Amino acid sequence: xxxxxxxxxxxxxxxxxxxxxxxxxxxxxxxxxxxxxxxxxxxxxxxxxxxxxxxxxxxxxxxxxxxxxxxxxxxxxxxxxxxxxxxxxxxxxxxxxxxxxxxxxxxxxxxxxxxxxxxxxxxxxxxxxxxxxxxxxxxxxxxxxxxxxxxxxxxxxxxxxxxxxxxxxxxxxxxxxxxxxxxxxxxxxxxxxxxxxxxxxxxxxxxxxxxxxxxxxxxxxxxxxxxxxxxxxxxxxxxxxxxxxxxxxxxxxxxxxxxxxxxxxxxxxxxxxxxxxxxxxxxxxxxxxxxxxxxxxxxxxxxxxxxxxxxxxxxxxxxxxxxxxxxxxxxxxxxxxxxxxxxxxxxxxxxxxxxxxxxxxxxxxxxxxxxxxxxxxxxxx
Numbered sequence: 001x002x003x004x005x006x007x008x009x010x011x012x013x014x015x016x017x018x019x020x021x022x023x024x025x026x027x028x029x030x031x032x033x034x035x036x037x038x039x040x041x042x043x044x045x046x047x048x049x050x051x052x053x054x055x056x057x058x059x060x061x062x063x064x065x066x067x068x069x070x071x072x073x074x075x076x077x078x079x080x081x082x083x084x085x086x087x088x089x090x091x092x093x094x095x096x097x098x099x100x101x102x103x104x105x106x107x108x109x110x111x112x113x114x115x116x117x118x119x120x121x122x123x124x125x126x127x128x129x130x131x132x133x134x135x136x137x138x139x140x141x142x143x144x145x146x147x148x149x150x151x152x153x154x155x156x157x158x159x160x161x162x163x164x165x166x167x168x169x170x171x172x173x174x175x176x177x178x179x180x181x182x183x184x185x186x187x188x189x190x191x192x193x194x195x196x197x198x199x200x201x202x203x204x205x206x207x208x209x210x211x212x213x214x215x216x217x218x219x220x221x222x223x224x225x226x227x228x229x230x231x232x233x234x235x236x237x238x239x240x241x242x243x244x245x246x247x248x249x250x251x252x253x254x255x256x257x258x259x260x261x262x263x264x265x266x267x268x269x270x271x272x273x274x275x276x277x278x279x280x281x282x283x284x285x286x287x288x289x290x291x292x293x294x295x296x297x298x299x300x301x302x303x304x305x306x307x308x309x310x311x312x313x314x315x316x317x318x319x320x321x322x323x324x325x326x327x328x329x330x331x332x333x334x335x336x337x338x339x340x341x342x343x344x345x346x347x348x349x350x351x352x353x354x355x356x357x358x359x360x361x362x363x364x365x366x367x368x369x370x371x372x373x374x375x376x377x378x379x380x381x
Contacts (some may be wrong), residue, residue: 003029003047003049003054003055003056003177004029004031004047004056004060006033008278009297017030017272020032020071020072020073020074020086020372021074022074022075022076022083023049024046024076024078024083025049025076025078025079025080026080026081027049027050027051028046028047028049028175029046029047029049030044030045030046030063030074030076030083030381031044031045031046031047031074032044032045032070032071032074034047034063034112035155037038038271042069042070042071043063043064043065043066044062044071044085044378044381045060045061045062045063045065045350046060046061046063046381047061049305050080050349051198055234061376063381064378066087066148068106069087069088069089070087070088070090071086071087071088072086072087072088072373073085073086074086075246076363077340079310081379082377082378082379083374083377083378083379084375084376084377084378085375085377085378086373086374086375087373087374087376088371088372088373089371089372089373089377090118090369090370090371091117091118091369091370092118092119092120092353092354092367092368092369093111093112093113093114093119093367093368093369094111094112094113094119094120094121094131094133094146094365094367094371095109095110095111095112095366095367095368096109096110096112096131096351096363096364096365096367097109097110097344097363097364097381098362098363099357099361099362099363099364100111102144102312103310103315103333103357103361103364104333104341104343105147105343106331106343106344106364107226109344111368112131112146112148112365113133113135113146114151115135115137115153115155116137117135117136117137118135118136118141119133119134119135119137119144119367120133120134120135120354120367121133121354121365121366121367122134122165122166122167122354122356123166123167123168123175123356124168124356124357124358124363124365125145125168125198126168126172126219126359126370127359127360128358128359128360128362128363129147129148129149130146130147130148131145131146131148131356131365132143132144132145132156132166132167132168132175133153133166134163134164134165134166135148135153135245136295138155138158139263140159140160140161140162140163141162141163141164141180142155142156142157142158142159142162142163143155143156143157143163143164143177143196144156145164148363155204156196157177157196158176159203161175161179161180161181162179162180163178163179163180163194164177164178164179164180165177165178165214165215167215167216167225168198168217168224169217169225170217170219170220170222170224170225171220171223172198173197173198173199173242174195174196174197174198174242174308175195175196175198176193176194176195176206176215176217176225176240176242177195177196178191178192178193178194178209178215179191179192179193179194179203189211190208190209190210190211191209191211191213192205192206192207192209193205193206193207193208193209193215193245194206194207195242202289206242206243206244206245207244207245207246209227209245209246210229212229213227213228213229214227214228214232214262215227215228215240216228216262216263216264216271217240217264218264218265218266218267219266219359222238222266222267222268222269223268224258224264224268225239225240225241225242225244225264226238226239226240226250226264226271227239227240228262228271228288230256230259232255233254233255234252234253234254234255235252235253235255235256235259235273236249236251236252237249237250237251237252237271237286238250250288251271251286251288251291253273253284253293256273256275256284257275257276257277258275258276259273259274259275259276260274260275260276260303260304260305260306260307261273261304261305261306261307261308261318262274262307263307263308263309263316263369264309265309265313266309266311266312266313266359268288269287269288269289270285270286270287270288270313270314271286271288272284272285272286272307272309272316273285273286273307274304274305274307275304275339276303276304276305277302277303277304278302278303278321279299279302280297280298280301280302281297281299281300281301281302281303281304281320282295282296282297282298282304283295283296283304283307283316283318283334284296284300285336296336296338297338298320298332298334298340299338299340300340301321301330301332301340302319302320303320303321304318304319304320305318305319305320305353306318306319306352306354306355306366307355308354308355308356308357309357310333310357310361311357311358311359311360311361312361314335314336315333315334315335315336316333316336317331317332317333317334317343317355317357317364318331318332318334318355319331319332319352319353319355320332328345328346329345329346329352330342330344330345331343331344331345331346331352331355352366352367352368353366353367353368353369354366354367
């Protein structure tokens with residue numbers, strides 16, 4: 001039977017602490033639990049368990065308030081006086097590379113953000129000169145804008161909540177983003193759809209959104225933005241109005257075990273979904289006009305994630321594993337005929353994630369994650 005049940009025991013985008021659990025000699029179960037609504041960063045908690053009934057006695061106690069980390073291993077001494085914790089910290093930085101030869105090559109990759117913070121891109125300004133990204137550099141996640149020829153970013157939002165995943169409306173007037181509940185609120189709570197003028201001004205509330213939804217916008221002459229809402233039996237896609245929120249249904253598809261990436265084509269005619277399957281690589285493309293679907297099978301690729309349309313709508317950028325038993329990550333360009341070109345290879349524990357090509361097709365932005373880990377010892381816990 002369940003001993004502890006809390007939505008924060010899982011991460012929004014997956015996690016590393018599934019085996020980080022131990023039982024101390026005094027009858028407490030020690031476990032990590034998410035302290036951040038979106039990033040999954042964890043602190044340690046302890047629950048006193050009655051060995052006769054298996055039920056928790058009293059309320060769980062919080063052991064650490066470190067934040068900014070993940071616990072991926074725990075062990076306690078036989079006398080229960082010392083706890084060893086393998087604590088890891090991940091930091092994502094925004095990188096930019098030059099796209100060449102329509103786009104079969106990626107050249108001159110360089111790190112754009114240099115702060116000691118978690119930075120993830122999700123959009124570009126319409127002129128293709130600056131990247132919009134979420135960053136926790138000021139203690140909460142807020143939205144920043146940074147030109148690709150600059151080393152400093154400009155804050156777009158501020159406040160006590162987490163502001164995440166900015167996208168710009170096709171007419172270039174508004175930045176839409178998610179405002180997440182405070183970190184102490186259990187995950188999978190509704191988030192608020194907000195908008196702020198690109199030219200600057202006060203944020204405005206638009207609508208409440210389901211916690212797993214995702215916003216995407218096309219480019220002019222299309223005026224379409226969509227809201228993707230995955231469900232247990234079907235995934236739904238709705239028109240999204242920057243003033244009124246969710247509109248009419250545009251498409252739906254049968255349930256997919258895990259959608260690892262979704263993007264709207266620049267002309268607003270198609271939706272692409274990358275499907276997380278370690279045994280193969282598969283992308284589903286939904287045609288909004290004909291309400292049809294077809295799958296692209298990518299030979300020799302596994303574990304697809306973080307998909308994005310190219311600026312001309314003729315192909316897709318996607319990340320994959322090179323082999324099922326390998327830590328190699330590949331950044332791919334995939335034609336609509338399923339042909340694959342490898343743009344970048346890396347042996348890494350994170351990235352490239354959050355792929356975003358510039359509107360003019362000259363650049364690709366992505367997040368690359370670096371990890372460091374150390375063993376900590378706690379006493380009197």
